[in-house]
Amino acid sequence: MNRNFTFLNSITDISEEAFAIIKNISVFRRVPAGCQLVKYGENTSKVYMLVNGIIRCYLSTEEGKEFNKSFYLPISFVGSLTALMKKKPSKFVFETLTDCKLYEIDFYKLMKLCEEDTGFKSLYNKVLEGLYIKYEKRLVELISLDAKERYLALRNQIPNVDELIPQYHIASYLGITAVQLSRIRKKLDGD
Incomplete structure (x- = not known):
């Protein structure tokens, strides 16, 4: 079919x-x-x-x-x-x-x-x-989640987001800078 x-x-x-x-x-x-x-x-x-x-x-x-x-x-x-x-x-x-x-x-x-x-x-x-x-759902995330939580929600929605979408596009979607996103990723990798 x-x-x-x-x-x-x-x-x-x-x-x-x-x-x-x-x-x-x-x-x-x-x-x-x-x-x-x-x-x-x-x-x-x-x-x-x-x-x-x-x-x-x-x-x-x-x-x-x-x-x-x-x-x-x-x-x-x-x-x-x-x-x-x-x-x-x-x-x-x-x-x-x-x-x-x-x-x-x-x-x-x-x-x-x-x-x-x-x-x-x-x-x-x-x-x-x-x-x-x-x-x-996106509006609720923007209003109620911090940057790390928004990133985790995006990773949950698109599990391999970091391989599929350039970092600067992800950062823009999250409403943060690429530097902030890099810090969030580094901290998550360290946990």
Whole structure:
């Protein structure tokens, strides 16, 4: 059975016919590391289903300082959802950290399917619920955990994070400097 079909069925029941329709509004892409899928200020019409690789979402200040908001691992949905829903320019950049395999889905065609079929609407709602849970968890971590605890939570979420993601990206995600992260790692290795 198709792994992507199985994944979508783990979210909500969809038929093979519905899966075929989703495939028809999707394009499979291999994207090299360092590619910006969504650029800052860009109006986008795409959402992505990541099946292999790692993507980061970040915000950049006028001075060029970057703040990582999220890391996406397989299998997950990736996109500038607020920009898509409001049809406004993206405030975030979505960049591949590794070579990635993904499906590029036309968001507006998907929304049309949701209007026409409750099965697609259910899938969309379940994906949104999952994203909300993820963001709420991240917010709780930022508010209630210190830097070491946030790092440990990230390591729990991505066990080999230190091999997969550069230290400066991890530090930015945690809201600390690379030096602080190095100290935390050193202290944990010493315990």
